[in-house]
Structures are given as C-alpha cells and as structure tokens.
Amino acid sequence: MLRTHTCGELRKAHEGKEVILCGWVKRIRDHGEIVFVDLWDRYGITQVVFGPEKKEVKRKAKELGLEWVVRVKGRVRRRPEGQENPDLPTGEVEVEAYEIEVLNRSEVPPFVVVDDVKAGEELRLRYRYLDLRRPTMLRNFEI
Known part of the structure; x- marks a missing residue:
C-alpha cells in the first residue's frame, strides 16, 4: 500500500494509529537528537518526528533535501502540550516515524x-x- 492517509487529514481521533504518508519534504529542522520534517501533499501538512530510538531512520531523515518525495510509516501521537500548531488543521498531532523511503530526489x-x-x-x-x-x-x- 502506497499510503493510508493524506497529509492533511490526521487529527486527534487518529492518535495511536499506524499510518503511511507520502509527500514532499517542505521543511527540515534538525535538533540533534530529534529531526522534524514537515511533509506536505495537496491536502495539507503533517509534522513527522524522527527520534533517537530509530538511529538509522533518523540518519536517513538528516540526509533529506527540500522537495524530495518520501514515504513515511509511523504512529500518530499528540504533540506535547504547548507545542501544538493552531495554524494547521493537523497541528494537534504528529507522526513518530519508524520507516522512511525516498521515492524521488529533487534538485534544489x-x-x-x-x-x-x-x-x-x-x-x-x-x-x-x-x-x-x-x-x-x-x-x-x-x-
């Protein structure tokens, strides 16, 4: 299965569910132990988190480029209190990734x-x- 959900449809009701998303890398924020990727498609944006537990997956996330097309598998969780983004419909949740596949690289x-x-x-x-x-x-x- 290519994907189970679009980047714009995840909400609190999906908390705890395993999802597969596909989309373009819009933004990458590397905080050392944790890497955040904003993944987007025509339906919206979802924040994907790559934590220290999955070192190989986090390493791959650090190598991503803007506008690369990726497929991510992970579990939906609520964002920590105070880190929600009220500007996004998906701003109350994020996906904790445990698999990533680069479908297509992009030039800058x-x-x-x-x-x-x-x-x-x-x-x-x-x-x-x-x-x-x-x-x-x-x-x-x-x-």
Whole structure:
C-alpha cells in the first residue's frame, strides 16, 4: 500500500494509529537528537518526528533535501502540550516515524513552493510545474 492517509487529514481521533504518508519534504529542522520534517501533499501538512530510538531512520531523515518525495510509516501521537500548531488543521498531532523511503530526489528548486513566493513571473513561468503546486494555484483547479 502506497499510503493510508493524506497529509492533511490526521487529527486527534487518529492518535495511536499506524499510518503511511507520502509527500514532499517542505521543511527540515534538525535538533540533534530529534529531526522534524514537515511533509506536505495537496491536502495539507503533517509534522513527522524522527527520534533517537530509530538511529538509522533518523540518519536517513538528516540526509533529506527540500522537495524530495518520501514515504513515511509511523504512529500518530499528540504533540506535547504547548507545542501544538493552531495554524494547521493537523497541528494537534504528529507522526513518530519508524520507516522512511525516498521515492524521488529533487534538485534544489529555483524558488520555494509557497503562496508568498518571491520569484518573478518569468521564473515562475519557466518552472510552471513548480508554480502549479503552490496552494493558491491548487485551489484554482479544485472543483
């Protein structure tokens, strides 16, 4: 099975469940013993945690690049108190990963795929396959 859930659907009700997510690496935060990865797809963002218990998996997470496509298997847990993110629908939970597979590597993108992109129109047109992945552009195509 490629995935069990999308990155935007996990909530408190999924706590304790094993999930498989696929998506693009949006952000990586390496805090030494723990690595946080924001994984995103067209449905949303989920924070994935790579802890010290799974050294090999954490090592792989440290080698990830932005916009790489990965498949992560792990267990949903509540974020520690005070670390919730009210700006995200998935902000009350995170996935504690115990498997990771790189499905596709990416070169460093010419601009970050976000709504407030600081790229000119010419650059966005040249790399329109990236520009079309911005949340604003995706919403334009939804029915």
